[in-house]
Amino acid sequence: xxxxxxxxxxxxxxxxxxxxxxxxxxxxxxxxxxxxxxxxxxxxxxxxxxxxxxxxxxxxxxxxxxxxxxxxxxxxxxxxxxxxxxxxxxxxxxxxxxxxxxxxxxxxxxxxxxxxxxxxxxxxxxxxxxxxxxxxxxxxxxxxxxxxxxxxxxxxxxxxxxxxxxxxxxxxxxxxxxxxxxxxxxxxxxxxxxxxxxxxxxxxxxxxxxxxxxxxxxxxxxxxxxxxxxxxxxxxx
Amino acid sequence: xxxxxxxxxxxxxxxxxxxxxxxxxxxxxxxxxxxxxxxxxxxxxxxxxxxxxxxxxxxxxxxxxxxxxxxxxxxxxxxxxxxxxxxxxxxxxxxxxxx
Numbered sequence: 001x002x003x004x005x006x007x008x009x010x011x012x013x014x015x016x017x018x019x020x021x022x023x024x025x026x027x028x029x030x031x032x033x034x035x036x037x038x039x040x041x042x043x044x045x046x047x048x049x050x051x052x053x054x055x056x057x058x059x060x061x062x063x064x065x066x067x068x069x070x071x072x073x074x075x076x077x078x079x080x081x082x083x084x085x086x087x088x089x090x091x092x093x094x095x096x097x098x099x100x101x102x103x104x105x106x107x108x109x110x111x112x113x114x115x116x117x118x119x120x121x122x123x124x125x126x127x128x129x130x131x132x133x134x135x136x137x138x139x140x141x142x143x144x145x146x147x148x149x150x151x152x153x154x155x156x157x158x159x160x161x162x163x164x165x166x167x168x169x170x171x172x173x174x175x176x177x178x179x180x181x182x183x184x185x186x187x188x189x190x191x192x193x194x195x196x197x198x199x200x201x202x203x204x205x206x207x208x209x210x211x212x213x214x215x216x217x218x219x220x221x222x223x224x225x226x227x228x229x230x231x232x233x234x235x236x237x
Numbered sequence: 238x239x240x241x242x243x244x245x246x247x248x249x250x251x252x253x254x255x256x257x258x259x260x261x262x263x264x265x266x267x268x269x270x271x272x273x274x275x276x277x278x279x280x281x282x283x284x285x286x287x288x289x290x291x292x293x294x295x296x297x298x299x300x301x302x303x304x305x306x307x308x309x310x311x312x313x314x315x316x317x318x319x320x321x322x323x324x325x326x327x328x329x330x331x332x333x334x335x336x
Contacts, residue, residue, distance in 0.1 A: 004285075005279075044315045096279075096283065099279055100277070164240050233277055235277045236275065236277050
């Protein structure tokens with residue numbers, strides 16, 4: 001059962017522009033000084049004095065309990081993105097955290113995990129992947145399907161290549177919907193990728209992306225024999 | 238949209254040393270717009286004595302006075318779809334979402 005949320009104050013400590021689409025933010029906690037969350041949970045950040053809040057999934061792992069990372073798609077440039085962009089280093093933010101119930105259900109490493117993301121929806125799944133890797137090492141089979149529009153949107157490439165190279169239990173399927181001719185891997189939407197690769201009906205599936213992507217992915221998985229009870233998705237995207 | 242009917246601020250008679258004192262428990266009334274609810278359950282996490290998920294996994298109000306006004310407002314503001322409407326029963330104004 002996830003811990004109940006509480007109001008927390010955190011300070012912006014890092015901002016890394018990964019590419020034109022994604023920026024990663026690092027916040028260090030001020031009060032309280034530690035957060036006990038589960039991979040897949042999110043923070044609800046106050047983004048204006050009127051009380052509007054925006055929800056951002058945590059992309060870092062629970063082991064790092066003195067702060068949290070956010071992985072932000074800056075292209076919509078809505079209220080939340082503008083708020084984050086205007087923060088100066090050292091500025092504090094108010095968040096409610098940890099929030100959400102989108103967490104890994106089975107801690108049994110013999111149950112494989114499949115993560116299916118589009119765009120910034122990879123944030124909570126990245127946290128889950130690295131957390132499970134820390135807990136179970138090579139004993140748990142995990143697969144990440146990540147759909148992006150352009151090759152230039154790809155990030156964390158070296159990290160992901162490195163863990164795939166060093167862990168035989170990890171498989172990564174990047175999928176590009178508007179790929180250049182020379183792109184050697186899957187093309188199209190992430191659901192297209194799911195239809196051509198093996199689907200393990202014994203695995204748990206975790207989906208995060210926009211609402212249509214979630215519905216389409218569930219439809220593909222169910223059609224391929226995955227029980228609906230083994231499919232989990234974040235609801236606020 | 239099927240909003241739940243507004244109810245007045247809760248007043249509880251409280252007997253102390255023979256006198257009847259009227260104690261008001263908050264002035265905010267919350268209503269869930271079920272057509273907007275996506276079952277994120279942030280309201281339940283923040284104000285579990287006011288909100289719960291029903292058999293359809295949609296948020297419902299189980300009590301207006303289970304949590305204090307600030308907590309109720311925070312629960313409403315944390316809803317990703319702004320499905321919770323907060324009204325000040327004294328002024329009649331909608332507190333959240335801002336009009």
